[in-house]
Amino acid sequence: SYSDDIVQLRWTGESRGRYDWMSSVKVVGDIELPEYRFVKLETKTEVTVWNTGNYSTLVVRFIFARHLTAYLVNTYIPSSLVVVMSWLSFWLDINAVPARITLGVTSLLTLVTQVVQSRSAIPPVGYVNALDIWLFVCLNVVFATLLEYAIAYTISLKTKPNKIGVNPLAGKYFGNFDKKNPEKNDRNAIANSTKTRSPTQAWTNPNIGHANQTIEKPSTRNVSKVDLFSRVIFPTCFASFVIVYWVYYMYDY
Incomplete structure (x- = not known):
């Protein structure tokens, strides 16, 4: 209630006096917060300006850090x-x-x-x-x-899709292609077509009579x-x- 020209507040230890041996703020050491840890405190003196005059103010700042x-x-x-x-x-x-x-x-x-x-x-x-x-x-x-x-x-x-054009009678999957004996090629093709094929061999047309067939390449990642x-x-x-x-x-x- 008194302006700073009448009363000026100071923290203990800032000026020489009979109470300088006391600490300005005493922190109880055995008190702990569940989510924070106490780091330090800062004290300072400020002058607050009001319409009725300037007033001396003591400020203490507690600094915490989260766990x-x-x-x-x-x-x-x-x-x-x-x-x-x-x-x-x-x-x-x-x-x-x-x-x-x-x-x-x-x-x-x-x-x-x-x-x-x-x-x-x-x-x-x-x-x-x-x-x-x-x-x-x-x-x-x-x-x-x-x-x-x-x-x-x-x-x-x-x-583009990864496809290759092959002749099934050219020997890629049915053995060697014999140009001199076409009937032998047909017999070999029919015989080999009855065998168990690998799961990776995808046939678009199982008919042997077509000379040119589009066979998908074995699927890869x-x-x-x-x-x-x-x-x-x-x-x-x-x-x-x-x-x-x-x-x-x-x-x-």
Whole structure:
């Protein structure tokens, strides 16, 4: 109730006096918070300006740091594993549409659930905190994985089917072709056609009488060049973000 020209407040120890041997703020050492650890406190003196005059004010600032163990176990490590799990689609066949879409959508929904749970576990604030940045980047990485598959699948549709034209009587599957004895070739073809064929041999027409038939090449795993590029660029970018993130936020911890 007195302006600073009448009363000036000071913390103990800032000026010489009979109470300088006492500490300005005494912290009880046996009190601990479940989610925070006490780092330090800062004391200062300010002058507050009001319409009725200037008033001396004492300010104490308590600085706390969160315990990271619970957040690492409940948020950071699970979200990182979900992001890595979404990258498994890069090693799946480009034609495995249900598998790759299900893997990406499941990873995305899991991260959305983690975002909702993390927001309910911390006090509501009007600014973006470190946990929000982490989960936002994880969501974008998983979404980029789905976008990458859409691009890779579109490119694969533009490629021609891998087929080869062969003469079934030319000896590729039925033995040697004898030009001097055509009847022998027919007998060999009929005899060999009754044998058990390999599951990888796909016949478009089993009739022996056609001279030129289109036979599909044995099916192989179709790997897109976009997937090969993503196997390197996605882990590299995410690892770079993780390093920058922890170095920045752990600098003053």
